[in-house]
Amino acid sequence: MNKIFRVLLNYFIKGVLIVVPLGAAIFLVYWVVSSVDQTLNLSDTFWVDPKTGKPIYIPGLGILTVLVIILFAGIVVTNFITEPIKNWLNRWLNRLPLFNFLYSSIKDLTEAFVGDEKKFHEPVIVEINNHGYKQVGFVTQKDLSSINLPGEVAVYFPFSYSFAGQLAIVNTDKVKPLNMSASEAMKFVVSGGVSGLDHKPPHRDVNPVRKKRYSE
Helix, strand or coil: CHHHHHHHHHHHHHHHHHHHHHHHHHHHHHHHHHHHHHHHCCHHHHCECCCCCCECCCCCHHHHHHHHHHHHHHHHHHHCCCHHHHHHHHHHHHCCHHHHHHHHHHHHHHHHHHCCCCCCCCEEEEECCCCCCEEEEEEEECCCHHHCCCCEEEEEEECCCCCCEEEEEEEHHHEEECCCCHHHHHHHHHCCCCCCCCCCCCCCCCCHHHHCCCCC
């Protein structure tokens, strides 16, 4: 009886290891997609069933609307928005301090992940003190001389099990590049160190400069 119980318990644990992360990932994706769709889906506002007089809700129309708007905005910005128009828009935004602050902050954060100049692509390990304490982060600014901090870099430290983090200004002598990709480093930090190390062959960095300390 005990043997059967141990076998069943072993099967249950293995099932948990498969079902829980898979189910959680599917739930989060479904929650995000459904939340966006319900917020931006206006089908029940513009369409009414002529037979019953009730609003018609079309699932997925909100997501499709977002995709079309993003694609249309990309086409317009690429082909029609010239530099004078951009300057005019910037001057107009500067007249709205609060909105400009929110817009520019979100814009910079978005560009850090998907823009031409990605910021979270250089994982580093930073020596925090003289007792061997180190922390994994991402270099976001290599030159801080404009704010009177030459020889310093800006490093973003993500929190484990969270999408938040903190920014620190660190001396270049304390910063060394990590021999892993940015996605592996982010997974390693956010998971609290339990994920991201897949025991693969060492990541080869084609840029020899990053093998050195930033102070060299």
